[in-house]
Structure formats: structure tokens, C-alpha cells
Amino acid sequence: MNNSNPVCKLLGIKYPIIQGGMAWISGGGLVGAVSAAGGLGVIGSGSMTADLLRHHIRKARSITDRPFAVNVPMMYHRTEETINIMEEEGVKIIITSAGNPAAFTSSLKERGFIVMHVVSSVRQAIKAAQSGVDAVIAEGFEAGGHNGKQETTTMVLVPAVAAAVDIPVIAAGGIASGEAMAAAMALGAKAVQIGSLFIAADESSAHEAFVDAVLAADEGDTMLTLKELSPVRLLKGQFYDQVQEAYKNHATVEELRELLGRGRAREGMLCGNLDKGELEVGQVCMMMKKRMPAGEMIKELIEQYNSTLDRMKGMGV
Amino acid sequence: MNNSNPVCKLLGIKYPIIQGGMAWISGGGLVGAVSAAGGLGVIGSGSMTADLLRHHIRKARSITDRPFAVNVPMMYHRTEETINIMEEEGVKIIITSAGNPAAFTSSLKERGFIVMHVVSSVRQAIKAAQSGVDAVIAEGFEAGGHNGKQETTTMVLVPAVAAAVDIPVIAAGGIASGEAMAAAMALGAKAVQIGSLFIAADESSAHEAFVDAVLAADEGDTMLTLKELSPVRLLKGQFYDQVQEAYKNHATVEELRELLGRGRAREGMLCGNLDKGELEVGQVCMMMKKRMPAGEMIKELIEQYNSTLDRMKGMGV
Numbered sequence: 157m158n159n160s161n162p163v164c165k166l167l168g169i170k171y172p173i174i175q176g177g178m179a180w181i182s183g184g185g186l187v188g189a190v191s192a193a194g195g196l197g198v199i200g201s202g203s204m205t206a207d208l209l210r211h212h213i214r215k216a217r218s219i220t221d222r223p224f225a226v227n228v229p230m231m232y233h234r235t236e237e238t239i240n241i242m243e244e245e246g247v248k249i250i251i252t253s254a255g256n257p258a259a260f261t262s263s264l265k266e267r268g269f270i271v272m273h274v275v276s277s278v279r280q281a282i283k284a285a286q287s288g289v290d291a292v293i294a295e296g297f298e299a300g301g302h303n304g305k306q307e308t309t310t311m312v313l314v315p316a317v318a319a320a321v322d323i324p325v326i327a328a329g330g331i332a333s334g335e336a337m338a339a340a341m342a343l344g345a346k347a348v349q350i351g352s353l354f355i356a357a358d359e360s361s362a363h364e365a366f367v368d369a370v371l372a373a374d375e376g377d378t379m380l381t382l383k384e385l386s387p388v389r390l391l392k393g394q395f396y397d398q399v400q401e402a403y404k405n406h407a408t409v410e411e412l413r414e415l416l417g418r419g420r421a422r423e424g425m426l427c428g429n430l431d432k433g434e435l436e437v438g439q440v441c442m443m444m445k446k447r448m449p450a451g452e453m454i455k456e457l458i459e460q461y462n463s464t465l466d467r468m469k470g471m472g473v
Numbered sequence: 474m475n476n477s478n479p480v481c482k483l484l485g486i487k488y489p490i491i492q493g494g495m496a497w498i499s500g501g502g503l504v505g506a507v508s509a510a511g512g513l514g515v516i517g518s519g520s521m522t523a524d525l526l527r528h529h530i531r532k533a534r535s536i537t538d539r540p541f542a543v544n545v546p547m548m549y550h551r552t553e554e555t556i557n558i559m560e561e562e563g564v565k566i567i568i569t570s571a572g573n574p575a576a577f578t579s580s581l582k583e584r585g586f587i588v589m590h591v592v593s594s595v596r597q598a599i600k601a602a603q604s605g606v607d608a609v610i611a612e613g614f615e616a617g618g619h620n621g622k623q624e625t626t627t628m629v630l631v632p633a634v635a636a637a638v639d640i641p642v643i644a645a646g647g648i649a650s651g652e653a654m655a656a657a658m659a660l661g662a663k664a665v666q667i668g669s670l671f672i673a674a675d676e677s678s679a680h681e682a683f684v685d686a687v688l689a690a691d692e693g694d695t696m697l698t699l700k701e702l703s704p705v706r707l708l709k710g711q712f713y714d715q716v717q718e719a720y721k722n723h724a725t726v727e728e729l730r731e732l733l734g735r736g737r738a739r740e741g742m743l744c745g746n747l748d749k750g751e752l753e754v755g756q757v758c759m760m761m762k763k764r765m766p767a768g769e770m771i772k773e774l775i776e777q778y779n780s781t782l783d784r785m786k787g788m789g790v
Binding site for chain 1: 477489596615622633648650653786
């Protein structure tokens with residue numbers, strides 16, 4: 157454990173790296189591997205039934221006795237059940253996303269959780285801090301999956317949030333290297349959350365075909381779309397093309413919702429149906445080139461981060 | 474002059490800060506002030522007749538004998554005239570934007586210019602490097618004014634470009650503080666280009682009403698729009714609303730072009746007609762709070778930059 161870093165101290169971890177909780181991607185295997193390597197593994201519970209969540213918590217615990225967390229999108233029906241299972245299984249760290257932190261944070265704190273909330277704006281960050289969360293995760297426009305309406309990028313969002321709240325800020329969006337991690341720290345973050353990179357971890361649950369598509373992606377191959385429903389960053393493909401076609405045909409919000417339907421994320425990311433699936437990944441996938449064990453990813457991130465700090469020592473003016 | 478930094482060495486300047494050339498904003502007064510303070514002032518020639526450009530070059534030179542540059546959008550009719558005037562007036566540094574660098578770079582190099590080209594993608598950066606430019610300015614999605622179709626943010630674009638070319642990379646987009654400058658350096662940039670911040674410099678030609686609007690802007694108040702013509706980041710306002718209304722009414726590209734018309738940038742930024750005008754500024758305006766002389770801005774940037782480097786010395790893990 158690294159006591160000089162407030163996020164490491166808060167969470168009881170060695171490196172200030174949080175693996176982004178991703179539905180269909182980050183189960184017990186990935187989470188255990190990240191935490192064993194000194195980061196914070198995060199189970200993406202959004203996609204899980206109660207039994208499945210319990211299974212993944214136990215799987216992570218079978219790999220490591222270090223802390224890990226569960227990400228809980230707070231707009232689902234089964235939120236209460238999810239939190240009960242976390243309690244029963246002794247998982248102490250919760251990352252909340254969506255929903256209104258004023259409605260649930262004090263109850264979570266009373267139940268003994270360490271709470272971090274994902275935000276995409278300064279306004280949300282202030283609200284979360286006032287609700288009593290322990291840290292905020294500020295996620296920029298370049299991040300994969302669901303995102304904010306303001307389209308504020310990591311470069312602008314992180315220093316703005318850091319200036320607005322007194323709790324630690326964790327930067328997310330566009331980070332898949334130690335260089336970007338150092339950049340986030342320069343901007344005022346105390347830690348980083350890294351999602352997309354771990355899609356290509358050997359231990360991720362992503363379908364092989366989805367990982368191949370992510371590794372083959374070039375610049376401009378992800379786009380933030382479906383802004384009328386809930387903005388989401390997707391890899392371009394057949395479903396994305398259908399959405400663009402719908403826009404051309406002046407689709408209503410209702411028609412877009414119907415086109416999206418249900419189960420597309422599972423279809424694409426877990427089952428590898430790239431045509432029908434919703435393929436959530438961040439812009440930074442253009443920089444990702446190969447599969448690797450999650451533990452090696454963490455090791456490489458830390459090496460790059462430390463050598464970036466070394467390089468910058470000589471850059472004073 | 475700072476010989477340990479390749480961009481400072483290339484340009485003969487003290488600090489690795491380039492002021493973004495902005496039509497209607499950066500005339501001789503601002504440019505002279507920035508260069509006198511150790512950065513590189515850049516005249517935004519896009520809006521200027523030949524006589525006006527000559528006037529602004531002479532004005533900058535009356536303020537400082539240090540180097541400054543002219544930004545030339547290479548799709549205008551009067552490009553050749555602009556370059557002739559630069560030659561006659563002894564301005565040696567040209568920043569080219571738009572157009573195809575393969576078509577003009579070797580001729581500019583033969584005429585003795587130092588050439589830097591603005592890019593918004595890795596593909597453009599590689600093309601510029603192959604054409605023989607001395608450096609590229611990699612401008613992310615969050616930047617004000619005209620921008621790329623891929624929507625790649627500074628956080629992702631800068632390291633991708635730095636990995637792809639052997640010439641120095643200058644980061645632009647989302648940078649208005651020494652913290653962001655340090656972040657850009659961590660990402661692999663050798664210098665930064667800063668635009669929006671200098672709108673609020675005492676020496677800028679921006680209309681007072683436009684500066685007030687920029688300083689009052691909050692998160693989400695700028696948006697990239699008119700993507701069917703040429704994507705441009707604007708401050709929201711009456712013209713922006715009209716564009717959104719046109720989209721709702723399924724406007725054609727031709728109708729959008731007609732709505733845009735001519736002279737809106739001048740109208741808004743120089744004349745202060747905020748309703749009719751096109752108000753170009755970057756996302757980072759949400760962090761800008763006050764007017765200041767350009768020289769003090771540079772001083773503050775450097776102080777923040779150096780103290781960020783100091784802070785990061787203790788952040789190894």
C-alpha cells in the first residue's frame with residue numbers, strides 16, 4: 157500500500173490505478189488479476205443477476221485477498237439486491253454511476269461502504285461531494301460507453317473538477333498508458349480509472365471477436381452517438397451504421413429506442429456478434445495493439461508512468 | 474532562448490508556448506506582446522487583406538524584435554499574396570492550416586520558411602511530416618474554431634501523433650494553464666499552442682462583449698457543430714440555436730451553408746454582435762475567469778508549469 161497517495165490510502169491499494177467496471181467484460185477473473193497486481197479491480201455488476209454477482213465476487217476473492225470493488229449503475233431495479241450481496245460477501249468499495257448521489261450516498265456510507273461516484277461534469281461532481289462520497293471519478297468525452305451531454309474532454313474536465321471539490325479526483329477517459337496517467341496527475345487527478353485497455357487483458361470476458369475489433373480500430377472508429385437517449389461511445393459497425401441511417405431518416409426518440417432494443421451490449425461484447433452488437437469502447441483503442449495479462453498491463457503502466465516523471469524532471473523552463 | 478527544447482530551438486523563443494493564430498483576435502498588438510514575453514505570437518491572417526496583414530506585421534515588430542509567425546489557412550484565394558508579404562516583411566515562421574501540405578510545403582521550405590502544420594489526425598500528421606514540415610500542431614476535439622471529423626481529443630491525439638512522426642509535436646486544445654501544459658508534455662508534446670486563453674488578453678482584438686461571453690461561459694457552453702460543412706466549435710447563442718433549429722427541420726447541407734452565410738465570425742468576435750455572430754472558442758473557456766495582459770498570462774503559465782513539475786517529482790509509485 158502506498159500511503160503517500162490519498163486514493164491508494166483510501167482504498168488500501170498499491171498503485172493509483174482503478175480498472176473501469178465494464179458490463180460483460182470485467183468479471184471475477186479480470187478483477188482478481190488487477191487487484192492481485194496492485195490496482196483496484198472492479199466488477200461490472202450492471203449486467204449481472206444476484207447469483208452471477210456472488211459468483212464473480214467469490215472468483216475474484218479466490219484469486220487475491222487484496223481489495224476490489226463493484227460498479228453499480230444506480231438506475232436499475234436490482235440495485236438494493238446488488239448492495240445486499242456486496243455486504244454479505246464483504247466487498248467494502250462501491251463505485252456508483254448514474255442516479256442521484258444525494259439519494260443513496262449517506263445510506264451507503266452508514267452501511268460502511270467506501271463510495272466513489274462517476275461524473276461527467278463539474279455540477280455532478282459538486283453534488284456528489286456534497287452527498288458525502290469519498291472520491292469522484294471524472295470521465296471525459298473520449299471514454300467508452302455511457303457519457304455526459306456536455307462532451308467535456310478529460311483534459312478540460314479533470315482540472316475543472318479538481319478545482320471544484322476537496323475530495324480526491326480520479327481521471328477517466330483516454331488513459332491507456334503511463335504517459336496519459338502522468339498527464340492525468342499533472343491535471344490534478346490523484347489516480348486514474350482505465351477501462352478500454354483491460355478489454356484486451358487475457359482475463360477479460362470480452363468475446364475474442366470484439367477484442368480483435370478493438371485492437372484493429374483506427375482513429376475516428378469510435379463515436380459518441382444516441383445522444384437523444386443517453387450518449388454512448390461505440391465502435392463503428394453495422395449497428396452504428398443503422399443508427400446513422402435512422403438519423404438520416406429523421407427517426408424520433410421512440411424509434412431510436414426501438415432500434416436500440418435490449419441486449420445489444422451483451423450480444424456484441426460477450427457473444428461477439430459484431431453486426432448486431434453495441435460495441436462500447438473509448439477513443440484510446442486506436443493506441444491499443446495487443447492482448448496481455450492484466451498484471452503485465454499494470455506493470456507496464458507503472459514503468460511508463462515512472463519514466464514519464466523522470467523525463468519531465470528535465471523539462472522545466 | 475531555451476536550447477534544450479527542440480521547439481524553442483527551432484523557433485528561437487524562450488518558452489515552448491505558441492499563441493494560436495485566431496482570425497479577428499490575434500493582430501499585431503497581441504502577437505507583439507506574446508513574443509515580447511518569450512512565447513511565439515501568431516498573426517491570424519485568415520481575416521486579413523494584404524494591407525492589413527502588412528500593418529499587423531509592422532505593429533508586432535514595433536513591439537518586439539523577437540520572432541513571431543503568421544497563420545495561413547491554405548484554402549483561401551489570397552494565400553500567395555499573404556506569403557509574398559511575409560517574405561517582404563521578413564517573417565520567417567509560417568503556420569499552415571487546412572489544405573494539403575504535400576502541395577505547398579516544399580515550396581515554402583525552398584523560400585526559407587520554418588513551416589508548422591496544424592493537424593487533427595494521425596493520418597494528416599504523417600502526411601505533413603512526409604511533406605517536410607518542421608513540426609506539427611496536433612489539435613484536439615476540445616479546441617475552439619475549426620476542427621477534425623474524427624473528434625479525437627487532445628489526450629488521445631497527442632500521444633498518437635507523437636508515436637507516429639519523428640518531428641516535434643505541439644499540443645493544442647484544452648490548454649489554458651501550466652497544469653494542462655505539463656499534461657501535454659507528459660503526453661509527448663514538446664510545446665503547446667494556446668488559443669482561447671489569449672482571447673481574454675488585454676491586447677486581443679476580440680470585442681469586449683465577446684470576451685465577456687467567453688469569461689461567463691460554463692461547462693457545456695461550447696459545442697462542435699456544422700459537421701456537414703466543416704466542423705467548428707462555437708459558443709452557444711442565438712446563431713448556434715438557429716443551427717440546431719435547422720437540424721431539427723432536417724436542413725440540407727446547402728441550407729446550412731446558406732444559414733452560415735459569410736462574415737459571421739467577424740460579426741461576432743470583432744464587432745461583438747453575439748446574436749448574429751459565430752463565436753469560436755474552446756471548451757477550456759469554462760476555466761477562464763479574467764482579463765490579463767498577455768505577458769502576465771505567459772508568466773503565470775510558466776510558474777504553474779514549473780510548480781506542476783515540482784509537485785509531480787513526489788508522485789512516483
